[in-house]
Amino acid sequence: MQSGKKGIWPFPDANSLGQDAIAGLVIAAMLIPQGMAYALLAGLPAQVGLYASLLPTAAYALFGSSRYLAVGPVAVVSLMVATATALLSQRHGLDPVPVAASLALASGAILMLMGLLRLGFITHFLSRPVLLGFMGGVAVLIGLSQLPHALGIPVEVREPFALVGELAGNWQSFSLPTLLLAIGTVLLIRLFSGPLARLLQPRLPTAGLIVSRLGALAAVVLGITLALHTGLGERTALVGEIPRGLPSFALPPIELAWLMELLGMAFLISLIGLMESVSVGRALAARDGEDIQPNRELLGLGASNLVAGLSAAYPVTGGLARTLVARDAGAKSPLAGVFAAGGVLLALLFATPVLAMLPRAILAGIILLAVLPLLDFASIRDTWRHNRPDATVALISFASVLILGVELGLLTGLAVSLALLLWRISQPHVAEVGRVPGTEHFRNIRRHQVETRPGLSMIRVDESLQFPNSRFLRDTLLEHLDTHPETRDLVLVCSAINEIDSTALETLEELVRSLAARGIRLHLSEVKGPVLDRLRRAGFPALLAPGRIFFTNQAAFEEIGADKPQQDQSVAQ
Template sequence: MSVKFSRYLPVLDWGRRYDREALSNDMIAAVIVTIMLIPQSLAYALLAGLPPEAGIYASIVPILLYAVFGTSRALAVGPVAVVSLMTAAAIGNIAETGTMGYALAALTLAFLSGAMLLVMGVFKLGFLANFLSHPVIAGFITASGILIAASQVKHILGVRSEGHTLIEVVETLIAHLGETNAITLVIGVSATAFLFWVRKGLKPRLRALGLGPKMADVLTKAGPVAAVFVTTLATWALGLSERGVSVVGEVPQSLPPLTMPSFSPDLLSQLFVPALLISVIGFVESISVAQTLAAKKRQRIDPDQELIGLGAANIGAAFTGGYPVTGGFARSVVNFDAGAETPAAGAFTAVGLAIAAVALTPLVFFLPKATLAATIIVAVLSLVDFSILKKTWTYSKADFFAVAATILLTLGFGVETGVSAGVILSVGLHLYKTSKPHVAEVGLVPGTQHFRNINRHKVETHEALLTLRVDESLYFVNARYLEDLIQDRLASGQKIRNVVLMCSAVNEIDYSALESLEAINTRLKDLGIGLHLSEVKGPVTDKLGKTHFLDQLNGRVFQSQYDAWRSLTGAPRPLPASESAA
């Protein structure tokens, strides 16, 4: 019974082995991550079009719930840039930013996303995320990074800007360029330059001054806090808010409130597709980070349980004033590098953020929005990776066009269109690649029992025997392709008497493919040609055994291709090693 419970409550597993050393490591990691998350959470909430406190609220209860239900020891759950942008895009056309309807839509979006993730987890549907290919995901994240950075330029300039596509954002920025606030521009550019320098130059400088690697790393991660402190102090001391510098303003000094998402059928229907896209993208980002970090410590991640953990986190956000969350790359890496041993580090981080929500929020009243924008820009530009275009162009033109299309569609039509196109392109790319499976004509390598492609190796062939190695499972998309290939090969004029399908790489034959095989068998039988199978895997044989195909087969099923070769060509059986030596 305990094993069953620990399957759905991983906390029961790692909690039994929790010790003082793990506690110490988790506490240190929590302090470092909390320092980083305070400005980041405020910034991502503004990116989503929500009040800044929503970012902190979305980083407290969701983290606690993930610590109970999640399987990753280092994943840090909360608001992330891409999901924040997708949230703004999803509810921007439903309600006006800053209204109660907008906040309610954000809560409902988190609830819908959480419910979908929970359902997927319970029914073990984590494999669905595999339908998004990595190149397409990389293209989507690159385009999203550009969109996010462009959307924050308005805060750097101190002007108004709207739009969900790159063209719309750039057009409105140009239209309002003359309204640029010089002081805001100085703050924004200075903060951006400082944060870029912190990322690249601060740690080497601190190490050169004699600081240890851990302390240097902590101070580097605290760079955004320094930017927040200096610009907030300057804005307050110099009265810059009265000179046009936009500030965060009053943030409620409280723990996350109890909230209720809407269950209006109309709103739920409007948010269903965006919630599904956010769920898929959020899960893909989260599981990628979790598995990468787990591999470094030889730990195991359960994708289906991760769906449950993320689902619980999002539902928690919906009832505590937050918005959709997932496992973030930057915060998770910081958590891992800081020495987090268990999900308890996330729970301690939640406590730290709760203390900040109660005690520190008055201190951010004069925090310039330009500083938060700089924090976002520096964070998301690290996600932009145009090298994926060069890599895919060199390796696979089909992957290149899928990546390029995803980037262009995301920039030109918005994140929802981009991610929808990404899913369609990923599935389409898979279907395209498998619709024409690699089928090689093979021959016997002299002196061995191995068979290789006749176009790549010097092999023995027989004029009356055609052996085709099928290097893909057979299903409805590619079934007809094999029919056409055999037909074309028979039309070449060679006096073929037997055809062997070498099935060592065939893991599945669906009903459409079975019908194609039956059609091939009938056609070859009418021509007086035998159809044989070799090296058929057990599960495939079992499925074929449930039909009449094997009984009606105009040939035999051979255990090995060499047996088929020897039987159909009349080649002598090789002598045993002892007789050969004699």
């Protein structure tokens, strides 16, 4: 099994270098139109997307842990940047370009700090239901934001419901050439990824894979050709002038008054970007026996965003489509990203006058098709079938993004997800268990035919004991004793308990005293070593006496009481 490669070293051989060069040029062919499209989605000039596809792509090659991951602008982050820059422009009258660069710089600093502190685990707090809903809501927002460009209807609003209303009220003014360009772009990309790729696949598998990813470039070339030779530029909006040459390398102008407002969104962008990069990298690395290291990804993405902020770009992360292109094109090392940056550099030096003639409707078509996979309603449906609370979280996240916006929508999803987690912890599964005849296994008396002893109740709790659930457990045990007045010994089965915090320990101490007043002894069984150590340090075994701590359930069952076991006839409910 190969381990994750650390940057570009060791340097690849000549054959691998050639494959990286080919893969890099293929990635650049996708990066150029996508970068321009996503920059416009972020409310920035098209060249900013090219800047974000240049130095950040090369920076990741030096620090990242994936040989495939292609870093650059992505749709979700672009929309989050658009939200942040629009807000600050409205409040402080700021130019969105330096604000976006400052976002990248802040995001890079956050990611680097998280990497140095080894905080990669923080991605675990974004649960799958929250991501499903968030990504779906963002996809709808992105799709709505591109409708004016695809229809040729100018609008002045950004809010989704107001935008739909304005489009509906001005539908007569739509531009047929613009709409045909957007539809044609979608069909052309589908043609390349479908029939053309399948035609080449049997005889030229690699060529088929590469061709399947070049539909966007073909649409760009066709659109520019039409604009140059048919007068189409007079009937539809074009990208417009793109400065030639490299971006200026400087610290963006930052003012403390608005930088503090930016840090919250920068953190969310960092979190979403890290999640997307790690999930994409892991999905591909698992196929090839590699290892994606979240903490090293933090450093790689942090370096990429720092460079983006210093080169007049905006926040970047790893993109699925570009990464698949890198893998399918035969990338052997992160040097493929360096070659991709070289391709973007050539475009900035020599192709900007031509790229300025690109119809914006084509970029809208590229974005609309790119965000469709984010609308994963099939996964939400499947989640609803087996876990409705999780599906509810996804739906709430989805609706919150549409109603409240990207930032508040994500925070709402996180809050609901954490609230559900606390609710689950506070309501642990508790079951009375008995011994399966002829064995030393103990199972739920409601699901299995088991043996029980008169006067003995064995209760298993399937959760660690912590402050959210300690009172629930106490009340559940007392309710059980109220319905089983013959009980003289109560055994708390601790096989699923990994931790007992101070609140839960205090509750157990109260329970010992309360049961003693009833003439009932409390015992513990199958206590894990770390938990037992904590109980001993707190002096709990002495308080528990005459109750005991048994090594196994079998020992507790055999040693408590001398009566013969009776057969419990309960069956699964």
